Amino acid sequence: MNIVDGxxxxxxxxxxxxxxxxxxxxxxxxxxxxxxxxxFRRYIxxxxxxxxxxxxxxxxxxxxxxxxxxxxxxPLFATHFGLEPLAxxxxxxxxxxxxxxxxxxxxxxxxxxxxxxVKHKPKRQHLHMYNTEEQTALIAHGLxxxxxxxxxxxxxxxxxxxxxxxxxxTALERNGIQYDxxxxxxxxxxxxxxxxxxxRQGVHHxxxxxxxxxxxxxGATGSLRHFQIGACAYLEMVQALCSAQVxxxxxxxxxxxxxxxxxxxxxxPDWTVVRRFEKLCRHLDEHRTEYxxxxxxxxxxxDEPAGLPLPTTTPAAYVVRNIEQGVRRARDAxxxxxxxxxxA
Ligand SMILES: [Zn+2]
Numbered sequence: 001m002n003i004v005d006g007x008x009x010x011x012x013x014x015x016x017x018x019x020x021x022x023x024x025x026x027x028x029x030x031x032x033x034x035x036x037x038x039x040f041r042r043y044i045x046x047x048x049x050x051x052x053x054x055x056x057x058x059x060x061x062x063x064x065x066x067x068x069x070x071x072x073x074x075p076l077f078a079t080h081f082g083l084e085p086l087a088x089x090x091x092x093x094x095x096x097x098x099x100x101x102x103x104x105x106x107x108x109x110x111x112x113x114x115x116x117x118v119k120h121k122p123k124r125q126h127l128h129m130y131n132t133e134e135q136t137a138l139i140a141h142g143l144x145x146x147x148x149x150x151x152x153x154x155x156x157x158x159x160x161x162x163x164x165x166x167x168x169x170t171a172l173e174r175n176g177i178q179y180d181x182x183x184x185x186x187x188x189x190x191x192x193x194x195x196x197x198x199x200r201q202g203v204h205h206x207x208x209x210x211x212x213x214x215x216x217x218x219g220a221t222g223s224l225r226h227f228q229i230g231a232c233a234y235l236e237m238v239q240a241l242c243s244a245q246v247x248x249x250x251x252x253x254x255x256x257x258x259x260x261x262x263x264x265x266x267x268x269p270d271w272t273v274v275r276r277f278e279k280l281c282r283h284l285d286e287h288r289t290e291y292x293x294x295x296x297x298x299x300x301x302x303d304e305p306a307g308l309p310l311p312t313t314t315p316a317a318y319v320v321r322n323i324e325q326g327v328r329r330a331r332d333a334x335x336x337x338x339x340x341x342x343x344a
Contacts, residue, residue: 014245015294016284017253020058021103022089023074040085046262053269054259059096061278065285068293072103072158075145079112087149099295100151104142105160116141126163128192135171143175156296158182166193169206179296183213186226202304203251210301215253217311220318230260233321234276236313238283241291243311250304263332272328
C-alpha cells in the first residue's frame with residue numbers, strides 16, 4: 001500500500017519487525033546449576049517491586065498496543081537444564097499469541113549433558129566457528145528442542161551475537177528454514193565469507209534463504225548504528241523510521257532482548273528504556289497504517305533493491321541519546337551504591 005505524506009510524497013508502507021532475542025546467562029560456566037534458578041527468574045521474568053519487567057512486561061506492552069512481535073528463542077540451554085524451563089518460556093510467548101522462531105547460542109553446546117556434536121576444546125562461542133555439517137546439526141537440534149516443547153515449526157533463524165557466515169545459509173537450507181535475520185552490518189563477525197553483494201542492508205535472497213538484516217541507520221556523526229531498542233533514543237528511532245520510509249525502504253527490522261528493560265546486571269526496571277519502549281509501542285500503534293508490525297507467518301518479504309540510501313538521524317537525536325545514556329549511567333551507579341530499587 002502507498003501513502004501520500006504532508007509534502008505530497010508517495011511513500012511505501014514500512015513493514016516493521018519488532019524482534020526479541022530470548023536467552024539467559026548464568027553469569028559464567030562454573031556453578032551453573034546453583035545459579036540457574038536465579039538467572040532464569042531474572043532473565044525470563046525480571047521480577048521487581050514494580051512488576052515482571054522481562055518477558056511478561058514486553059508481551060504485555062505489545063498486547064496492549066495490538067502489535068506483533070517475533071521472539072527468537074534460544075533453546076540449547078535446555079540440553080543442560082532440561083526441557084521444563086524452555087517449555088515455560090515457549091508457553092509465555094504462545095499464550096500471548098506471539099510468534100516463536102529459532103535463536104542459537106552455540107556456546108551452550110559444550111554444556112549439553114548428551115553431546116550434540118563432537119566436543120571441542122576450547123569452547124567455540126560463535127556459530128561461524130563451526131563447519132557446515134556442525135552448523136547443520138546444531139540448527140537441527142535447536143529446531144527439535146523447540147518442537148519438543150510444543151512450538152510451531154520455526155521458519156526463521158537468528159544466530160547468537162549475529163555470528164552467521166556463508167556456511168550458515170547452507171545449513172539453514174538443509175534444515176528447511178526459509179528466513180534468516182542474522183546479518184548485522186555494524187558487526188564485523190556477521191556474514192563473514194559472504195560476497196559483498198550479499199552482505200548488505202535490506203531484504204534480499206542469499207541462495208534460497210530470504211535474508212532480513214537487522215536494520216542500521218546513519219547517525220549524525222556518520223557512524224552506523226543498529227536499531228536496538230535499548231541503545232537508541234526514542235527520537236532516533238522515530239527519525240530512523242521516518243527516514244527509512246522516505247528513502248524507499250519497505251522493511252525495518254528492530255531488535256531487543258528479554259531483559260533489556262532491566263538495568264544492566266540489576267533487578268530493577270530501567271525506566272528510561274521502559275518509557276522509550278512504551279513510547280515506541282504507542283507510536284507504532286498510532287501509525288499502524290504507515291508502519292504495520294509484521295511477522296514471518298503474515299508477511300512474504302519481497303526483496304528490496306540494493307543501493308537504497310540508509311535511514312539517517314539528526315544531531316538533536318544524537319544529543320538526546322547521549323544525555324539519556326549519561327543520566328542512566330549516573331543513576332545506575334547511584335542505585336548500585338545505595339542498593340536501591342527505583343520507585344515505580
Ligand atoms: Zn542472543
